[in-house]
Amino acid sequence: MLVIKLNAIDSTNDYLKQLNKEKTLSDYTVVTTFSQTKGKGQMGSNWISEPGKNLTFSVLVKDSVTLQSSIFDCNVAVAVSVLEVLQSLKIPNLNIKWPNDILAESKKIGGILIENSIKADGMIDTVIGIGLNINQEDFSGLPSASSLKNIVEKDFDLEFLLEKIVNQLKSNLNKLPLRKEFFWEKYKSHLFKINQPMAFEDLNQNRFMGIITGVSSDGKLELVLEDDSCQTFGLKEIRMLY
Known part of the structure; x- marks a missing residue:
């Protein structure tokens, strides 16, 4: 090496x-x-x-x-x-x-x-x-x-x-x-805050709640939103607030 x-x-x-x-x-x-x-x-x-x-x-x-x-x-x-x-x-x-x-x-x-x-x-x-x-x-x-x-x-x-x-x-x-x-x-x-409600912020600084359920094969964060819909987000699309 x-x-x-x-x-x-x-x-x-x-x-x-x-x-x-x-x-x-x-x-x-x-x-x-x-x-x-x-x-x-x-x-x-x-x-x-x-x-x-x-x-x-x-x-x-x-x-x-x-x-x-x-x-x-x-x-x-x-x-x-x-x-x-x-x-x-x-x-x-x-x-x-x-x-x-x-x-x-x-x-x-x-x-x-x-x-x-x-x-x-x-x-x-x-x-x-x-x-x-x-x-x-x-x-x-x-x-x-x-x-x-x-x-x-x-x-x-x-x-x-x-x-x-x-x-x-x-x-x-x-x-x-x-x-x-x-x-x-x-x-x-070991994913931080998996299966726990968390606050997030999008590119327009809109804040919303979601529950992390996992990560997709292409690296996007998988969330369940407050309306029970499932969505995925790329790195540049949201920010976790904690």
Whole structure:
């Protein structure tokens, strides 16, 4: 496993995507940084991380996804991989907030951003960006955020965690074709607020109530609305209020 360590970079995902265009990289090449200045989250949101306290890294996975219909299967397996590593560390009350935020005790401790590039031969190169709050303690102005240290009151070895997560990713993605149902079941069983009434907001800032019943195969959130109708929503269509 090639690990490229950078002192500072705007985005490990962008750096790894550009590097993959310029040269032939081995599968599971990792780019990690001490300080990420413009980390990206879902829908273009920023990922703010205190330098040297957290994990901010990207992993190149080559040809793991071959069909458009299976792209969200990869998302599911990645989220479950991170969840499983945190479970092994005895982090309590873990959930996955749709589509790929990692929560502990209802606080956000991590985020995942997966970007795919389709090659001329139809195969897909995948860059998996992961940000995890590890040893950071100050989250002033971020009441919904926390870290492993704040939750279990101990420090963690960043390099050990990086290796553990990448190894779990590799193991699970290799198993994905045969264990897809298992990963989906684990993803859904840890889905934040599943089967509970929740408030949502649409693009027009209209608020409404719904009950999360699951996630569709293409990654849309499945809701039962107040009129008992069932609808699905894409990532850019609604926002969960909690």
